[in-house]
Amino acid sequence: MTFSTLEEFANLVRSFPAPDETAIRAATARNSVLTKPPGALGRLEDLAIWYAGWRRDVQPRLENPQVLVFAGNHGVTAQGISAFPPEVTIQMVANFEAGGAAINQLSDAFGAKMSVHAIDLDRPTEDFTVGPAMEDEECVAALRVGWDAVDPAADLVVTGEMGIGNTTSAAAIACALFGGTGADWVGRGTGVDDDGLNRKAEVVDWGVSLHKGAPLEVLARLGGRELAAMVGAIARARVERIPVILDGFICTASASVLHALSSTALDHCVAGHVSAEQAHANLLAKLGKAPLLSLGMRLGEGSGAALAIGVLKGAIACHSGMATFAEAGVSEGG
Amino acid sequence: MTFSTLEEFANLVRSFPAPDETAIRAATARNSVLTKPPGALGRLEDLAIWYAGWRRDVQPRLENPQVLVFAGNHGVTAQGISAFPPEVTIQMVANFEAGGAAINQLSDAFGAKMSVHAIDLDRPTEDFTVGPAMEDEECVAALRVGWDAVDPAADLVVTGEMGIGNTTSAAAIACALFGGTGADWVGRGTGVDDDGLNRKAEVVDWGVSLHKGAPLEVLARLGGRELAAMVGAIARARVERIPVILDGFICTASASVLHALSSTALDHCVAGHVSAEQAHANLLAKLGKAPLLSLGMRLGEGSGAALAIGVLKGAIACHSGMATFAEAGVSEGG
Numbered sequence: 001m002t003f004s005t006l007e008e009f010a011n012l013v014r015s016f017p018a019p020d021e022t023a024i025r026a027a028t029a030r031n032s033v034l035t036k037p038p039g040a041l042g043r044l045e046d047l048a049i050w051y052a053g054w055r056r057d058v059q060p061r062l063e064n065p066q067v068l069v070f071a072g073n074h075g076v077t078a079q080g081i082s083a084f085p086p087e088v089t090i091q092m093v094a095n096f097e098a099g100g101a102a103i104n105q106l107s108d109a110f111g112a113k114m115s116v117h118a119i120d121l122d123r124p125t126e127d128f129t130v131g132p133a134m135e136d137e138e139c140v141a142a143l144r145v146g147w148d149a150v151d152p153a154a155d156l157v158v159t160g161e162m163g164i165g166n167t168t169s170a171a172a173i174a175c176a177l178f179g180g181t182g183a184d185w186v187g188r189g190t191g192v193d194d195d196g197l198n199r200k201a202e203v204v205d206w207g208v209s210l211h212k213g214a215p216l217e218v219l220a221r222l223g224g225r226e227l228a229a230m231v232g233a234i235a236r237a238r239v240e241r242i243p244v245i246l247d248g249f250i251c252t253a254s255a256s257v258l259h260a261l262s263s264t265a266l267d268h269c270v271a272g273h274v275s276a277e278q279a280h281a282n283l284l285a286k287l288g289k290a291p292l293l294s295l296g297m298r299l300g301e302g303s304g305a306a307l308a309i310g311v312l313k314g315a316i317a318c319h320s321g322m323a324t325f326a327e328a329g330v331s332e333g334g
Numbered sequence: 335m336t337f338s339t340l341e342e343f344a345n346l347v348r349s350f351p352a353p354d355e356t357a358i359r360a361a362t363a364r365n366s367v368l369t370k371p372p373g374a375l376g377r378l379e380d381l382a383i384w385y386a387g388w389r390r391d392v393q394p395r396l397e398n399p400q401v402l403v404f405a406g407n408h409g410v411t412a413q414g415i416s417a418f419p420p421e422v423t424i425q426m427v428a429n430f431e432a433g434g435a436a437i438n439q440l441s442d443a444f445g446a447k448m449s450v451h452a453i454d455l456d457r458p459t460e461d462f463t464v465g466p467a468m469e470d471e472e473c474v475a476a477l478r479v480g481w482d483a484v485d486p487a488a489d490l491v492v493t494g495e496m497g498i499g500n501t502t503s504a505a506a507i508a509c510a511l512f513g514g515t516g517a518d519w520v521g522r523g524t525g526v527d528d529d530g531l532n533r534k535a536e537v538v539d540w541g542v543s544l545h546k547g548a549p550l551e552v553l554a555r556l557g558g559r560e561l562a563a564m565v566g567a568i569a570r571a572r573v574e575r576i577p578v579i580l581d582g583f584i585c586t587a588s589a590s591v592l593h594a595l596s597s598t599a600l601d602h603c604v605a606g607h608v609s610a611e612q613a614h615a616n617l618l619a620k621l622g623k624a625p626l627l628s629l630g631m632r633l634g635e636g637s638g639a640a641l642a643i644g645v646l647k648g649a650i651a652c653h654s655g656m657a658t659f660a661e662a663g664v665s666e667g668g
Contacts, residue, residue, distance in 0.1 A: 035429050036436055037417070037524040041637070042610060042630025083371065083667040091664040095369050100657025102370055109651040110644070190371040191667055276376060294628070295645070296376025303375070303652075310444070310644025311629070317443040318637075323434025330425040333417040333525055 001239055002147075006136050006216040009143055009235070013261045016238050019053035019268070027052035030059070033324040037333060041318055043292070044311075047270065048319030051312065054243045054268050055155065059320040062313050065112040066154035067302050068233050069096055069103055070146060072119050072225035074165030075127035076207075081168045081200045083191040086124070089164050093118045096162070102299055103160055106306035110313065112158065119145055119225040128172065128207040132221040139220035139228050146232030150240065156309065157237040157244045158272070159230040159251055160302020164190075167277060168200050170253035172207045172222040174279065177215065177260050178286050181205055187249065187278035187298075215260035223254070230254040238268045245312065247305035248275035248298065252283050259287055270312070272305030273297060335573055336481075340470050340550040343477055343569070347595045350572050353387035353602070361386035364393070367658040371667060375652055377626070378645075381604065382653030385646065388577045388602050389489065393654040396647050399446040400488035401636050402567050403430055403437055404480060406453050406559035408499030409461035410541075415502045415534045417525040420458070423498050427452045430496070436633055437494055440640035444647065446492065453479055453559040462506065462541040466555040473554035473562050480566025484574065490643065491571040491578045492606070493564040493585055494636020498524075501611060502534050504587035506541045506556040508613065511549065511594050512620050515539060521583065521612035521632075549594035557588070564588040572602045579646065581639035582609035582632065586617050593621055604646070606639030607631060 003009040027049045032038065039045065052060050071093050077086045095101045096116040107114035119142055125133040134142070150157060163169075167189035174185045182204030186197060211221035219228055231254050237244045246252050246269050258265040266287060273293035274281050284291060292308045325332050337343040361383045366372065373379065386394050405427050411420045429435045430450040441448035453476055459467040468476070484491060497503075501523035508519045516538030520531060545555035553562055565588050571578045580586050580603050592599040600621060607627035608615050618625060626642045659666050 034436075035426070035434060036633050040524070040631065040633040041436060042632065044629060044631065044641075085665055088665050088667075091662065092369070095657055095662040095664055098657070098662065100369060100655075100662045102368075102375060102652045102656055105651040105655040106648050108655075109647050190374070292629070293645070295378060295626070297374065297378065298376065299370050299374040307378075307645065307648045310648065311627070311641065313443050314440050314641045314644065317439040318436045321439040321442075322436055323429055323432065328425065328429040328432065328434045330429055331419055331422050333422075 006140060010216055010261055013235060013258055013265050016265055017241065020056040023056045023058055024049055024053040026058040031319060034322040035325055035328050035330050044315035044318055047312055047315040051243055051316055054241050060316060061320065062155055062316045064154050065110065065156040065309050066151050067103065067107045067112045067114040067158045067160065067306055068149050069116045069160045069162060069302055070119060070226035070229035071116065071121065071162040073121050073124035074163055074169055074224050075124045076129065076168055076203060077165040078127050079129060079199065079203045081196060081203055082164050082189060084164050086164045089162055090121050092162050101301060102303045103301035103306060106303055110306060110309040112306065112309060117145055117149055117229060119229060125224050128211065128222050129203055132211060133223055134220045136220055142225040142228035143232035146229030147236040150233050150236040152240045154242055157233060157242050158302045158305040159233045160247050161226040161230060161250050161300055163224050163226045166224050166226065166250050168203055169222055169224045169227060170250040171279065172204045173218055174253045174256060174283055175204050176208045176218040176222060177256050185279045215257045219257045227254040231257050234258060234269065244269040245272040245305040245308050247272055247302045248300055249277040249280040249283065250300055252280060256287060272308035275304060340474060344550055344595055347569060347592055347599050350596065350599055351575065354390040357390045357392055358383055358387040360392040365653060368656040369659055369662050369664050378649035378652055381646055381649040385577055385650055388575050394650060395654065396489055396650045398488050399444065399490040399643050400485050401437060401441045401446045401448040401492045401494065401640055402483050403450045403494040403496060403636055404453060404560035404563035405450065405455065405496040407455050407458035408497055408503055408558050409458045410463065410502055410537060411499040412461050413463060413533060413537045415530060415537055416498050416523060418498050420498045423496055424455050426496050435635060436637045437635040437640060440637055444640060444643040446640065446643060451479055451483055451563060453563060459558050462545065462556050463537055466545060467557055468554045470554055476559040476562035477566035480563030481570040484567050484570040486574045488576055491567060491576050492636045492639040493567045494581050495560040495564060495584050495634055497558050497560045500558050500560065500584050502537055503556060503558045503561060504584040505613065506538045507552055508587045508590060508617055509538050510542045510552040510556060511590050519613045549591045553591045561588040565591050568592060568603065578603040579606040579639040579642050581606055581636045582634055583611040583614040583617065584634055586614060590621060606642035609638060
């Protein structure tokens with residue numbers, strides 16, 4: 001299964017596989033006889049059953065998580081919408097490759113294989129206040145970077161990003177998909193001041209007024225390469241029946257493109273956290289996703305999602321490893 | 335340093351050591367030059383600095399967490415306040431020892447050494463609606479079980495519990511320490527119905543009316559042995575400068591006894607989660623503790639705190655492992 005145009009990618013999304021209802025039923029039954037009061041593990045129980053459904057396994061393991069970090073450069077930085085200069089993107093890619101970033105430490109801490117995919121950093125996307133950020137073919141190429149980066153042997157995927165200027169791109173995508181104004185969707189990103197925030201809102205309003213269209217057209221015209229790559233990776237994970245933990249605002253805005261194509265397209269995704277980026281909570285609400293963590297993080301890189309690997313590991317360890325009442329000889333409540 | 339009476343224990347609590355201000359300053363300085371926008375790791379940054387202060391190490395490691403599960407039996411179960419029969423306590427202890435409980439899986443998942451300490455299960459505490467749950471000497475003995483269970487070489491302690499009836503005991507302690515009525519502090523525990531909930535509230539009101547006194551007298555007269563053991567373990571951890579993750583309602587109610595003795599006595603503790611047990615959020619607010627996780631868990635055993643080990647591990651991994659701007663050659667924002 002593959003794609004060479006945006007239309008083919010859209011068709012692929014609309015024919016995504018569903019979870020395995022047999023595994024969901026079996027996992028639900030198993031959950032009900034584990035040595036704990038009914039429901040006492042809260043969301044961990046739902047997570048384990050959800051994971052079992054996608055992995056088609058009543059007692060699944062989570063042993064091979066993959067963290068993918070995509071990086072891109074943004075022409076819209078010319079509009080003065082970031083607290084950091086655009087050369088930080090390539091500097092941070094070097095930091096990822098040397099093992100010095102937060103996402104390296106978090107990937108190591110949770111036993112995840114992490115890779116960084118820098119996409120044409122020497123060729124920033126077009127400033128979307130001037131023209132489309134990407135031509136369709138460029139967007140397809142970026143989707144393919146993400147698609148190809150997923151290891152089919154992984155049992156969990158986290159998608160993260162680095163790209164100075166990309167909260168502005170993400171806000172523009174969210175605004176184009178869900179309506180409202182730029183001010184509803186922008187936030188401080190890496191730390192712009194009030195003037196920068198107002199500028200971001202104006203830039204988003206202008207970009208959205210220029211670029212209307214179907215969801216993948218929105219992605220191409222307002223997005224960045226790393227955002228498109230996350231879309232491609234999340235789609236590939238679905239096809240491989242690998243659950244995904246979504247990261248913060250930029251990841252979630254990218255994932256929203258899939259949701260706009262098909263309302264069930266993100267059923268294999270859980271929200272790892274709600275970030276401190278102003279509009280993230282609202283965006284998660286639009287997608288009907290309740291975050292696992294709420295720790296005021298706003299770093300990107302996949303960091304919030306990587307931290308949530310621990311929660312998912314705990315959930316699956318309990319579900320697959322606990323004794324049943326019968327096995328343990330424990331009396332049930334009444 | 336040790337104790338053989340409740341008074342000696344109280345004096346010990348009132349002379350608890352403070353964190354290392356030099357390490358806190360050095361860790362704060364280090365945090366400010368790591369390759370991320372200022373504050374972008376949210377609460378992870380505060381956690382790492384807090385941990386560095388207690389460990390007296392600007393770049394600490396978290397490699398040897400210890401999970402302690404204490405079990406006790408409660409005479410107050412005679413009042414029909416639990417959905418499970420009291421023999422489940424000993425059955426669950428066997429399950430802990432065989433590795434089949436949730437806390438076994440979570441301890442394994444986060445690399446923690448877990449031990450279970452069953453305290454005089456054949457000798458339940460007195461029904462506190464009839465007389466004091468424990469004599470002072472019994473309470474001292476239970477405090478000592480917890481005190482002695484802490485491994486001085488551990489770098490993190492989680493305290494958990496098992497004891498049919500112990501949410502009632504915990505609610506009574508909270509009510510005696512913080513005021514209000516039984517109805518303010520009881521919850522459904524392992525799953526009592528509305529009648530059971532009303533009975534719990536009445537039992538708490540009656541117990542609190544019978545047993546007034548200083549914090550450790552409250553613990554002895556309304557508590558259980560596993561609650562006193564958690565108090566002892568949390569105190570020992572402080573003396574050894576080992577940070578503690580608090581678990582749910584029962585653990586937090588026990589810890590409140592230390593807080594009542596000294597308002598800074600829980601400064602080495604972080605709240606692992608807020609449980610679904612009704613009064614836990616209120617109890618955490620009384621202690622000024624913001625939970626790390628909110629996942630609807632209500633199992634006890636230390637399970638919510640054990641899950642939060644992952645968050646703390648992630649925080650410390652980032653703080654101690656990340657490159658600085660200078661090391662990585664990354665430009666700072668402005």
